[in-house]
Amino acid sequence: MNPVRIIFLIFCAAALGGAAYVSTSGMGGESRDLITSVRVGSGGTAGLHSQVK
Amino acid sequence: MSRTSDLSAVNCTECGAGLDILGGGRVTTHICPYCGAELDANDSYKVLAKFANMQRPDTPFSLGQRGRLYDVDWTIIGTIGHVERYRGREWRWVDHQLYSPTHGYAWLTYEDGHYAFTRRIRDGGWLSSQRVESSDNPPKISYHGQKFTYYETTNSCSDFVEGEFTWRPKLGRETVSVSVLGDDAMLSFEQSAQEREVYRSVYVTAQQVKAGFDITLPARAADPHPLKPVKRSVNSNFIIAASAISAVIAVVLGLSFTAGSGQVVLPQTTLTARDFPVEIPFTVTDTDRLVEIQITADLNNSWLWTDIEVTDPEDIPLFEAGREVSYYYGREDGESWREGSRSSSIRFRPTMAGEYALDIDVAESGRGEVSDGQLGYSYTRVSVAQGVASGVMLFVAAFMFVVIAGLQIGWRAFKYKRRFAGGDWSE
Numbered sequence: 001m002n003p004v005r006i007i008f009l010i011f012c013a014a015a016l017g018g019a020a021y022v023s024t025s026g027m028g029g030e031s032r033d034l035i036t037s038v039r040v041g042s043g044g045t046a047g048l049h050s051q052v053k
Numbered sequence: 054m055s056r057t058s059d060l061s062a063v064n065c066t067e068c069g070a071g072l073d074i075l076g077g078g079r080v081t082t083h084i085c086p087y088c089g090a091e092l093d094a095n096d097s098y099k100v101l102a103k104f105a106n107m108q109r110p111d112t113p114f115s116l117g118q119r120g121r122l123y124d125v126d127w128t129i130i131g132t133i134g135h136v137e138r139y140r141g142r143e144w145r146w147v148d149h150q151l152y153s154p155t156h157g158y159a160w161l162t163y164e165d166g167h168y169a170f171t172r173r174i175r176d177g178g179w180l181s182s183q184r185v186e187s188s189d190n191p192p193k194i195s196y197h198g199q200k201f202t203y204y205e206t207t208n209s210c211s212d213f214v215e216g217e218f219t220w221r222p223k224l225g226r227e228t229v230s231v232s233v234l235g236d237d238a239m240l241s242f243e244q245s246a247q248e249r250e251v252y253r254s255v256y257v258t259a260q261q262v263k264a265g266f267d268i269t270l271p272a273r274a275a276d277p278h279p280l281k282p283v284k285r286s287v288n289s290n291f292i293i294a295a296s297a298i299s300a301v302i303a304v305v306l307g308l309s310f311t312a313g314s315g316q317v318v319l320p321q322t323t324l325t326a327r328d329f330p331v332e333i334p335f336t337v338t339d340t341d342r343l344v345e346i347q348i349t350a351d352l353n354n355s356w357l358w359t360d361i362e363v364t365d366p367e368d369i370p371l372f373e374a375g376r377e378v379s380y381y382y383g384r385e386d387g388e389s390w391r392e393g394s395r396s397s398s399i400r401f402r403p404t405m406a407g408e409y410a411l412d413i414d415v416a417e418s419g420r421g422e423v424s425d426g427q428l429g430y431s432y433t434r435v436s437v438a439q440g441v442a443s444g445v446m447l448f449v450a451a452f453m454f455v456v457i458a459g460l461q462i463g464w465r466a467f468k469y470k471r472r473f474a475g476g477d478w479s480e
Contacts, residue, residue: 029443
């Protein structure tokens with residue numbers, strides 16, 4: 001097997017391994033619509049009594 | 054009178070110039086390169102005709118030149134200059150007839166710095182220009198297991214001849230040639246008023262010609278030649294296969310990660326409208342992975358909107374979010390349909406281990422698609438799991454592998470299309 005093929009296989013294995021590793025930690029799976037700038041006493045923009053549908 | 058096999062030279066019966074006999078027993082015509090007289094090789098070199106005012110085409114080869122191609126020693130015994138004129142443009146190329154005592158006759162073509170080696174074949178079938186004209190798609194044929202696709206039809210004539218030939222060439226005689234192109238060869242179906250022949254041509258590199266004929270070659274033209282095989286990377290198929298397999302592995306892993314539900318830290322808790330708003334505690338121990346809050350309701354063509362707030366173990370609000378859960382179904386025009394889902398989820402990354410509080414309220418609900426004051430559900434179920442993984446990055450990796458394979462295939466298709474760019478097929 002020539003060096004290009006070996007390097008590409010290593011690249012594939014590294015990409016798969018890396019993706020699998022970060023996937024176990026849930027990377028990329030967090031909900032993106034969470035309002036995190038919540039302070040005590042603030043209702044936020046989608047608080048418990050919001051009427052937004 | 055037939056000539057004798059040991060004849061090595063004659064004098065032109067028109068101008069008296071010495072002419073070498075190079076071409077073997079099948080030569081019928083010898084055209085004097087000095088005076089243009091066409092001599093009958095089978096009848097005492099009697100003058101048959103005289104071609105005057107011919108201009109020798111530009112070619113690095115000359116009569117009598119010897120060279121080696123494909124492990125065969127060849128001698129150039131004849132030269133024919135061709136020209137094709139179409140809509141004010143002109144294309145020229147030169148065919149050199151080759152002779153080998155052991156391998157017979159062949160052609161070495163020179164065109165704009167490119168070289169091609171051609172032999173006549175007798176098992177190539179036939180493709181007429183009429184069939185090309187009546188085809189909806191470029192005609193394809195198969196020859197010895199190789200696929201050939203229509204490339205062009207040319208209407209050319211010869212404007213220069215010299216040397217020995219196995220037939221009787223005529224200046225100005227028109228030849229219609231239909232060409233089909235394969236991966237590494239071209240088939241030409243040539244028809245003139247007198248005969249029709251099929252030829253197979255392959256590209257000869259300048260290095261092969263230079264090494265075989267030991268000559269200084271003119272500069273090669275910049276334009277690519279359609280006969281020149283597409284250089285395929287030796288690793289191309291491997292990269293495509295490895296990328297495809299890696300993409301499949303990534304998708305399978307991604308799906309398995311996505312399907313994983315983690316470890317339940319709040320079992321399904323059933324809540325009715327009277328229970329809201331409600332605060333439910335749950336304990337998180339795994340801060341390396343995600344926590345998922347799952348909300349399910351018994352919706353039937355109805356919807357509900359939940360407001361959710363999560364507070365961390367230090368009683369600091371972590372985030373707020375809203376979720377609509379809606380589910381509709383029915384039957385229309387004899388076909389069943391469904392839309393939406395009876396469940397929804399929120400995933401977040403815990404900041405610390407400890408007891409979190411989930412505040413949840415159903416802010417609105419209704420049947421149909423409006424808020425009509427009617428409850429769209431009778432109960433909801435809430436559950437929380439920790440240690441949840443995500444397949445997103447694996448899907449990203451799968452996409453990357455698909456792109457790599459696609460680029461390889463696309464580049465190959467681009468080069469293939471570029472080979473046919475000079476063809477004359479139009480839809």
